[in-house]
Amino acid sequence: MTHQKFLQQAIDLAVENVESGQGGPYGALIVKRGEIIARSGNRVTRRLDPTAHAEIMAIRLACRKLQDFQLTDCILYTSCEPCPMCLGAIYWSRLHKVYFACDRHDAAAAEFDDSFIYDELAVPPAERRIAMLRLDLPDALRPFAAWTQKGDKVRY
Numbered sequence: 001m002t003h004q005k006f007l008q009q010a011i012d013l014a015v016e017n018v019e020s021g022q023g024g025p026y027g028a029l030i031v032k033r034g035e036i037i038a039r040s041g042n043r044v045t046r047r048l049d050p051t052a053h054a055e056i057m058a059i060r061l062a063c064r065k066l067q068d069f070q071l072t073d074c075i076l077y078t079s080c081e082p083c084p085m086c087l088g089a090i091y092w093s094r095l096h097k098v099y100f101a102c103d104r105h106d107a108a109a110a111e112f113d114d115s116f117i118y119d120e121l122a123v124p125p126a127e128r129r130i131a132m133l134r135l136d137l138p139d140a141l142r143p144f145a146a147w148t149q150k151g152d153k154v155r156y
């Protein structure tokens, strides 16, 4: 199947998601070597989970299916450009490529404004809309010291 056809399915999923009342107007699928291995619509309101974006749900389902914490060789098709949270998840999951249909500006026009979060990345943490305040505790580096010393760790 072509990239266009997979992406069309993500759009159809997003429309169905709205019509069935499952959540926001977003749909995503993950394809490995031409085979769809996961698909989901947005589930934020249904699951009472602000992280349940379509892309995150599809990544979770794909990882469970592959029994892996990485999605190397997988392609994500999403009805809309991923938000910064999903962008992070895309990098952490090592997806190979992403195709999207509409973009952050289209989302903003529909009152889903996540484009400002991109701008927040460049703002110093303490000056962000949600202040992120560093407290200088003596134990701050202990977790990394424990990790560095651990011999049998599973790296990711």
Ligand SMILES: Nc1ccnc(=O)[nH]1
Binding pocket: 024, 026, 027, 041, 042, 043, 052, 053, 054, 055, 080, 081, 082, 083, 086, 112, 114
């Ligand atoms: N790109 C997205 C933005 C918001 N919600 C989603 O599920 N997906």
